[in-house]
Amino acid sequence: MNPINGIFVPHVVPYSADGSLNEGVLREIVSWLIGKGVSGLYPNGSMGEFIRLSFEERKRVVKIVADESRGRVPVLAGAAEPNTDLVLEMCRFCADLGCRAVSITGPYYYKPSQESIETYFREIAANSPIDIVLYNIPAFSTEISVPVLTRLALDCPRIVGTKDSSADMCRFLHIMNAVKPQRPDFSVLLGWEELIVPAIMMGADGGTLSTAGVAPEAIMRIYNTVRKGDFEEAKRLQYKLLELFQTMLKAGNFPAGFRLGYKARGFDIGHARFPCSEEEAVLLGEVAKKIACLLGECGLDEKLPRCDLPGFHSKTPYSGKQAPAGQLASAILDRTRVEQLVREVMASMK
Amino acid sequence: MNPINGIFVPHVVPYSADGSLNEGVLREIVSWLIGKGVSGLYPNGSMGEFIRLSFEERKRVVKIVADESRGRVPVLAGAAEPNTDLVLEMCRFCADLGCRAVSITGPYYYKPSQESIETYFREIAANSPIDIVLYNIPAFSTEISVPVLTRLALDCPRIVGTKDSSADMCRFLHIMNAVKPQRPDFSVLLGWEELIVPAIMMGADGGTLSTAGVAPEAIMRIYNTVRKGDFEEAKRLQYKLLELFQTMLKAGNFPAGFRLGYKARGFDIGHARFPCSEEEAVLLGEVAKKIACLLGECGLDEKLPRCDLPGFHSKTPYSGKQAPAGQLASAILDRTRVEQLVREVMASMK
């Protein structure tokens, strides 16, 4: 098997009006992304709300993605199931579907010791019929420490890589330093858009970037630019990416902002599986326009509405010396500030 | 319906050798606890590893507990399912079984805004056929803030109480102060053994205490003592409880230490659903003896082995002026220290 590299897309799950999986739109997204040149697909990640699906729904998502992609790109499927037996059942299921590997987070809810987490992954690695990527996302689940990750990488052939969404560049460098000299084929993938250019400059093998589901053209352009060594242009694009990513990251409850991005690209994906308050819904409507404009700015105007937000300076991309486009964005984006304002205004109207 | 009060037991789930639910032992535990006089049962709490069970297994646990208790005590069942539809399905299931109420944590993994969490609970409360207890356990799931909890308590008749496992006495006092004057029948239950006496002194309605599954006699004695106003004796018992609780809390990965307590009381409950390392297993063996001795010290010698740990001063209960019993415990219990020592010793033997 080849090492895992390039840009994998942790995509959303679309729902129908009744809240059930929308298979048609999911297939549409998969083929659209493959058409845009992404390196691989990543169902059942945090973006895909895996934890809000039933076990059967998670299986169905992988099945649809594997079926629709028809081997055109590799599939890295989330398998962070609630106990070892179910993890292994999902591993077998994904193996049978021909997935390239599964991705498993550290435990959530409980916070076991690092020693126990190591034992847990060793057990899975010893019994899995499919390659494993260790998914570190300390904001949501217990961290997999660098020493544990290193020992697992050096001891377990089944564990072939890591996806790191800690937003911690130092952690990334320490993993590279600890693992790569002894196992150069171990894949180190960044799961944080803001660090993708410096990480690839420093040797990362690729990324699993949610933004790649919304703006695959932009992300693939960044990836290809930095891979071919055009660091000046890669740098420029990295800075340009910050605002789009932050806008989607901070809009409502993750992953709501990224879901707005899919809508801006024309996909009817329905509501996320967690409610938001009325005030937040109003706010999301505003941010949706902003996201559409930012995507337009990236030159991704296919299906996008023309930008007519007051004060939004379209067509003035960040060039290293000028004011960053979209100052409206910063006014919109401080969630706390805006939530509070909206509450206040609504309260005053009562 | 009467307000919920007294001591509810968040009990373990026993497993057979093959890892499946052990219905026989679960029934045994339920009837044993009822026989000891506990106020109610609490299946599918954090102690019951709800998150490591499948949806079907969680249903089966509640069914067994409801069936075995046969109305002798009320059942408060965990219903922290992964999305609103599944929460409501579990609510209906528990209602049909005649449970007194369900208990629902804040969201885990994702960390939605407090406004969204409020909306989430309002939706559930509007559609649930059974009373709801808000379960705040910030170590494992997103906090339910005091303002949100207060608004929910004052607006939603279906939300009849809270279980607080934050170990934060100030939070408890603020909840009491914000809710009780306007809704005196709202139940405030403490989920932290170390604060049970001061909390009841300050007006709490009871507790959901894991230790009550291991030492129901001791916990019910504390509860009855403080309820009847014998504060001096209650104080003495509260201090005495600290060591037993800390010993079980810090032994291995929660809830492993409490599971050792059940074993010490004679229940064959099998292994928790998360592995521990070999070194940790060795350590747990040591702590098991310690827990047995501490339980013996509490006068709970039924089924317990005689204590022959070197240096363990049995029969010298803490009396407010003497050295606390079981200095060995403090030597055993600092998990980090011991783990490291064991690793070191094992390394040196290689």
Added chain:
Amino acid sequence: MNPINGIFVPHVVPYSADGSLNEGVLREIVSWLIGKGVSGLYPNGSMGEFIRLSFEERKRVVKIVADESRGRVPVLAGAAEPNTDLVLEMCRFCADLGCRAVSITGPYYYKPSQESIETYFREIAANSPIDIVLYNIPAFSTEISVPVLTRLALDCPRIVGTKDSSADMCRFLHIMNAVKPQRPDFSVLLGWEELIVPAIMMGADGGTLSTAGVAPEAIMRIYNTVRKGDFEEAKRLQYKLLELFQTMLKAGNFPAGFRLGYKARGFDIGHARFPCSEEEAVLLGEVAKKIACLLGECGLDEKLPRCDLPGFHSKTPYSGKQAPAGQLASAILDRTRVEQLVREVMASMK
């Protein structure tokens, strides 16, 4: 020497218009507090902005307090100087002035290991001519862990007590449990108003409460009530205290809110030694009225303006069944919300 107990007042430092120490007002405050029956005085605590004074100013503050109190009450003086030599110089200075003891925080800025902190306090204890109180305030300086505090308490005669401002009732109970049985004369003082009643119920020796500088009558009444065993009344007063404390705690930057309290009591103490923004200054003006009203509610109307805040239900003290007084307070107090609102409004006016 007698053990330290009762209520010590960590008082403010008043400044003149030019920013220098205002000796006259400081003397006025000291004698006023003694007249109100407080147990002792505590210059150079966090309330006294010790870290914003020069070394010479700190000496002068203690000198004035010791001189003005003239042995009427004991003085516990802060001596958290930046290195061991300066700590010991301050210890000698306070000893010469006849202070009862000094209080020393864990290190600030740097975060040494617990082992080093233990060594640091052992060195000071071995060389100090005056008794020492260990001041734990983890919000501002490195925690002194329970094991370290216990070893110091049991080994060092010079270390005679602890002041705990962690707001952590569990920590308090563990300290009591670890130290008191072996050294009953070790003073355990609470530095958190919200826990004073339950802590004294559970055996605390007293408190160092900033509110005692603003409302000495109220705090001494609570202290005397709980000491004489009238727990029902003590409980009622504890709940009543929550709002006043939170109002002062959260108004602007600590200790600005408490300084407003002194002003409400008629003391011209000048501005704290850190600026606040214009918006915050406007907000503090609002909170000042609220604090005055809350103090009036406590029956402390001496020198206080009549309360005419709209919506403020004066003369309806919390009685356990009614709405808490001062709902305006909760509207005013969420600092983030208000700051943001004010910013927004001011921005919209430009």
Added chain:
Amino acid sequence: MNPINGIFVPHVVPYSADGSLNEGVLREIVSWLIGKGVSGLYPNGSMGEFIRLSFEERKRVVKIVADESRGRVPVLAGAAEPNTDLVLEMCRFCADLGCRAVSITGPYYYKPSQESIETYFREIAANSPIDIVLYNIPAFSTEISVPVLTRLALDCPRIVGTKDSSADMCRFLHIMNAVKPQRPDFSVLLGWEELIVPAIMMGADGGTLSTAGVAPEAIMRIYNTVRKGDFEEAKRLQYKLLELFQTMLKAGNFPAGFRLGYKARGFDIGHARFPCSEEEAVLLGEVAKKIACLLGECGLDEKLPRCDLPGFHSKTPYSGKQAPAGQLASAILDRTRVEQLVREVMASMK
């Protein structure tokens, strides 16, 4: 004035046997560093234990450094004094000595709001006779948020740069993105060795790196390599730097490990101004040998002892494909583990 760029050295303060400043050795260090080609000097930083010196000692340190450097390199002097008046007094003092700028941290001990911190820096900037660098070091003092830093950078000509020791690459990128397009001459300096290469690749102006005081040859080589665009070699050196930095960072209490580095380079700098326990002192002795060997590995053998640590693979520098040198280091460096082990062994010998 030219923008501040290059590598500034936050150097230690050497002490004589009696604990007083050792002026002779300080002058020796200053001239040695200048001889090694560093870009500038940085007295009274965190490395220089500014907070453990008296105000007079801090002045003396700057005076000696300014005097000894005689204009050969610019001096950036720490001025994080405890109140605005004293900050401004230090600003004037440094201006009179001809320093290039002062560096001021966010407030320590107290944690004022971001709005107040902004006001504080605006006041200082409006009154300072010398340029100011905003020093963000959230591990030790209150963070200066990106929006506040941005507003200050865009509004205050006196504020000419920032030193960022947050180890947060995302924060660095956001600062670059927010400030540079509008104020390209604003200096962004990294204060974290592990990120120096990627940061300069992404546009940073330089660094204030403690390691530059111990291994100025190595740091200047990295800086010059990345500046001239040799990214492959810069990358190799960046990875090589990780172990040396972590070894010094984690040895004992910061900045003890770096002080060992100065000793390894032959400077008699005495003990830091905070005690360490006996066990920690034993451990530091071991780490000292390790640091000497690591420095030797960097080719900095001037004055260094030959490395004869068992198991230390000298002369096998990290080359991207081999095992990292110094596996002993990782065995030595987990402070918690070793502390605990040493305690245990010493306890068992009693």
